[in-house]
Amino acid sequence: MLRINDLTAGYFPGVPTLAAVGLSAEKGQMISVLGANGAGKSTLLGAIFGIVPYVAGEISLAGTSLNGLKPHDVARRGVRLVPENRGTLPSLSVHENLLLGGLGLPKATVAERVERELQRFPRLRERFTQRAGMLSGGEQQMLAIARAMMAEPRLLLLDEPSQGLAPVIVEQIFGLLAELRGADIAIVLVEQDVGLSLEVSDYSYVLEKGRIKLHAPSADLVNNPYVREAFLGVA
């Protein structure tokens, strides 16, 4: 589904944050991208979405190139990003945020999917008419994911979904992610909690200083000495 080859990307010309990155994610697969702060994880997601200004290399979705597309065009090709700061629209209600998730779809479909997401996240039903800015962090994260799912994307990019959330909420959210896995969707997860990531994902890539250091099925990486030492804090 998603194919990235020899990707170099950065915010200033000649100063790549990412170099020679290659990865792929198939339909029904969840891959995770691991790395320390500043390794280039978010830049990778930004490059896919066309937010990063300097990009070279190939990014394609189901055989169509995404290179050079504006963010909204990438979104319209069935890609959704749940950004690090959740990206909910604070002055709009939960309902309106969800409606915008289904932008351009027939009204009936949108209504159906709103109902589906409310079933998936019952907390959002309680907050349905409130402004998104009034929600707690966990609720905002739920809203962000629900809103992304409104579009039934082919590719879902998640940037640090656990950040700043109470462990109970993290568990809840990752439980949901695990449910999403295996559907008609490719998921790229960028997450600091490496243990969790490896647990929920099929395949993982480790980024270091903008390059892919290693990649393997997630299950194999759990026991990889480098990963254990660098991320899991186990010698």
Next chain:
Amino acid sequence: MLDVLIYGLLRGATFALVAFGFSLVLGVLNIVNITHGIFIIFGGLITYTLFSELGWPLPLAVVTASLATGALAGVLQKAFIERVHSANPLMVLVQTLGLAIVITSIFEKTWGTSERLINAIIPGYPIIQVGDFIVPTLEVVTFVIALASAGVLYLAMERTEFGRTVRACRDNPRSAALLGIDISGVYLKTMIVCGLWTGLAGALLITTQPLAPYMHLHWTIEAFLIVIIGGLGSMPGVLVGGLLYGIFNHLAYFYYPAFAPALIFSGLVVLLLVRPQGVFGLGAVIRK
């Protein structure tokens, strides 16, 4: 006193109409658009030409002026503002000031430098008697149109998909783009909406106030003031701001004309001390 209040209220609705577009553009594009007053003048002078010179029926002239101003706003956005805006929104302030000066001189070549005013009455019912004072019927009609158009704009913003995309861009353009919203498209439409409503304001204004190209900056500032009074990012706030401004203006000029500007600005300063976010400002909800 009642008459002063009622006249102030009548004026205030048009003031609010002057400021809706300014508030919208300020909120969504995050720019102070100095060509705003140009839209007022353009709407007014187009109405003047169509009605007073070409003899069109007034309603048709007003609608056409509004549409023409919407088009002008769209052209300015697409041809000039968009490029500078994507580079640096603050630069738009300087850019639109330059545009306003250039357009003013084009207007002066087209319409001349003199003040224009439309003399129109509602045939058969020129005035309405309210107690012991009278109100020109046209001003009541203008008031109703101003309120109705405010209502339409409010519904368009709150109840339609277009309105949602506009508010999404106002809240967080980057997140909006991630949802598939074409931000520059929304900006263009926002500017056109601003032009439509502001052009309508100009068309209504010229029936009660003389307008000339050189007055554009006065109206830009007036719009800015009303937005500050009402509070950034709130459509009802702008309406209330406009009405309050109309009433306060009339009270100040009725009771203490010589000090009216000082009074009005002191009032504004006090208001901002008490409510820095304006009467209806969103303030706490949107953090940028």
Next chain:
Amino acid sequence: MSDAKRRASRAGIGRRRLLKSAAGSSALISAATYLPGLTLSTPAWAQKGVVKIGGSLPLSGSFEKVAALYRGGYDLWSKTVGNKMRVGDRELDVEWTIYDDEFNPARTAQLTERLISSDKVDLIVGTYGTDTVLAQGAIARRYKKLTIQAGAASARVDEEIGGTTTFTVVGAAAAYPRLAMEFIAKQNPKPKTIATITYDDAAYKEMTVEIKKLAAELGIKHVLDVELPINTQDLRPTVLRLMRAGAIDVVYSTGHDVPVIKLVQECQALQFSPKALFGGHLTTTPSVKQALKERLNYLYGVAMWLPQFPYKDPYFANCQAFANKHKELMGFEPTYHAAMAYTIPLLYETVLRDAPKDDPFNSEVMRKKLLALKGEQTIWGPVSFNDRGRITVAGLPVIQWQGQDPQVKVLYPDSMADGSAKYPTPAWSARG
């Protein structure tokens, strides 16, 4: 001083002669200021047979429009005299230098300096605006030059530079409403009350002071004065106050042309119709009629100048002939600005006709001659100056706009009248 020395030596004048020509304790300083005159052994007027006239106007900016009207007046004079001016027994070619002072006093001072020391103009005209006129006068005074100006009515000009450096052909503001008050008192039924609208500006306040004084003398009660900031947008509260003040027979509004438009607009909107409504001295500005159209009907005013006024000068038998020539050359009817500006070089021409042969542009000689003018006939009206260099005018003639396509009629004084008053003004609903 070193600059002066440099200039002096460049011009080939020995230092000794420079010092000798000066006297008194401030000799060196004044020597520097006299320099332009001294550096020329043969002045341009004698060398090339040219008289240089210079000045500045706010040719760009807010006053662009009015500056162009003044300039049109200067041009009209040049064309009328065929670009020649008789100075003493010689006929000299006229050469104009008009700079753009942008309505900026500092710039005006700089440009006046340049006119005098580098361009070496013989005569100075203009400019427009109190502060710019004062700036121009300050420099001219330093060089002992004269100016004739038409752009500032303020008494400050009289106090600071009037009569010594500057002559002013626009009348004192206090005189503007005099004839109007006389006229009002003669109407039947005689008005009992008057209210004034005064814009916050020295000249307008002077008018209101005069109106109050004359009202008392003429037995008309001054019941209300509404003082307004100069840029007042909305006249409705003002008209409301007039309506709430009880029976007001006459309303006299000072102020420029835009306030008149707003005032009449609001009077109509609220159906307020005093027996006489005076719109001040600028009701004849074209924009007023353009904006108000038939609503101008019945409005009174006072006029600085109109083509129907019975004045003449050596070139025009009457004001209409002047107006026709203006229209022919400029393409539009002249406003009072053109007549006023046209008269400035004409006055120089008048006093230079028998100028001394060796030093025709001697400021002191010209100054005395200007002060000595007694009712000199010009199309701007008879010209006499008081000792402060201000033109003396009895007052401004009273006019009324009349008809559905309103035209100006001169009503008063009787000697100038070409129509009669439609008094009292009917209610708005009865105006047809």
